[in-house]
Amino acid sequence: MDGVVRGLGGEVARGVELGVDRGGGREALSRVQLAGEVEHRILGAAGAPPHGDLDHRADHRYGDEGHREQAGDARRPVPRAACGRSRWRVCHADALYLHFGDPDTRPPRSLPLRPTRLGIIGLGAIGGSLARQAKRAGVPTIIGWSPWANERAAAAQQGALDDAPASARDVARAVDLLVLAAPPVANLDLLAALAPHLRAGALVTDVGSVKRSIVAKAETLGLAARFAGSHPLAGTHRRGFEASRADLFVGAVVYVTPAAGGEGAAREIAHFWETVAGAHAVMLDAERHDAQLAVTSHVPQVVASLLGVYLAREAPPGAGLGPGARDTTRLAASDAGLWTEILLLNRDVLLPALRALEEPLGEVERALEAGDAVALRAWLTRAADWRRGLDA
Template structure:
């Protein structure tokens, strides 16, 4: 297997390390910064480095790790140089604009939920994606073969691929990642005003440290992310403002019952979110076999239906019929979600076998 990395940073470098060590891949790389390529070679993330065209030549999979605002143009450049069977994906944390800009059967947008406080390929890790969700955002007409091959590649890196609509992804990321960064910046600015006014500031407790850990994160990268996902981010910030105004009104009114209910609801919501996060990928797997017609987008439809329900596909294989008019998709999902997965797939008008 040959893998091309376009953008040799923490994520791209970690893809390279994992692909080399876990899949035995030959990894080529390109980055506008020659130093990034040199370090990538030094740390073993790359076997070779060169121009974009050289890196992409003969690649089975090309992973674009450019800044999110530049991803569409880099993906288009990769597609121009890539072969007809090359799978192209990206790792950007905002997907709507990228998916809308790129219309090519070889491309499926992606976003691994993995990272570190340190940046750069020097900090790349082979195990960065181990057990981590990796969102995929196929279009309705995405090639089933491409989606299957990409899913198997990402699973080979140790990740847990999950299909999701681009708009849903961006709204989710705004809620769980981008808004927290905005609020962290606001909190440290507020505390800094107190320091400026009073000249002293007591030692901060763990709540403040934890809530502001991401404040002032990489300016270039995060300015790009905020703007790339601005529509969803503004929508979620409006919701935050509304919720803060509600709490403010309860405080002004001295409504202890409302404040207590608000706090209890937050605890319950957090417990529910933690339960979802801790449950993923822990159950034994179950195989489902789905009979599908040979039409564009059918595999993407299945993957999106399961992804929307939070059901991870651990592995996937496609077996076309002799006449290539139909085929069978074998899916491996968590055993405790297999019955629900079968119901969802059957709801698409497809025949399912293997459900408990």
């Protein structure tokens, strides 16, 4: 779905991704800031009705009048029902949702989630960074657990946690939102083990890079209405709490993958990532997520590790490596145990992606064998144009 938001005088929000909800199916979500009187135009939406209504949310909750409640914000109030069906007065909305279809068929809206008690299971680079960032964002109570006592102690001593109990169950019993930040297989086990101990109404998410397995587990456990997977596209090849930092998620994309019937929970978790972590939340089906990440994340990891294996075997002893070799093998330093789990969990879609590498590799081999400078230059140019386009 492509979306463009235009004002009466032209485009008012360049590069905006719209959160589109067709009676319950969210396709995308992104932060936007709009100003003035706008109308929407949806491109490529077969059968889309010519009107919709606007649901706006800010960094905190809006009051009944549409005023921002966050202290110190001088922005103007946003009226809830402004203008008509095709135009609205919008003043700096941080998240824009367009809803289509009969209002009676839409899932009920719940209040934006900003937990007063946040629980984090796993205090490595991701979990530790989330604890630091939530503390900086003003979440009143953050409770964390790690299987390593020294990691719990470090997080508490450095002010990232308010409490670090010795049991993960104690965390689950105490919080409004529980974030599973352990490795993916451990998260599957933790979800099952902690489900009976969750507070009534508490929501759960995880931060793993493979989503189908844990979304299916949540559905099997009867947690579909309270769970949505999360995958922040942020991190480091370093590990442990010492690798965490308080700005890791600022500006990062976080994919949020709803369970069946859990669109409400997914919206609230997306709002948490946006308002507490400063990230850009994007709704994505778990199956589509895993297929996409197989190509954009898991194949690059395998290729970097492959190059590392090759250089370890073939580079002459004592040979120096320039920045090119160091840059292209950076991912090879990632945690082998973690990546073993990721690659195995996603192997059904990763294997076809890896086999697809045979074609471009064959192209460069044939060009070299034939001494074909034209073909070789064209092969290199395609890659160069793609890479330069990322920074354009």
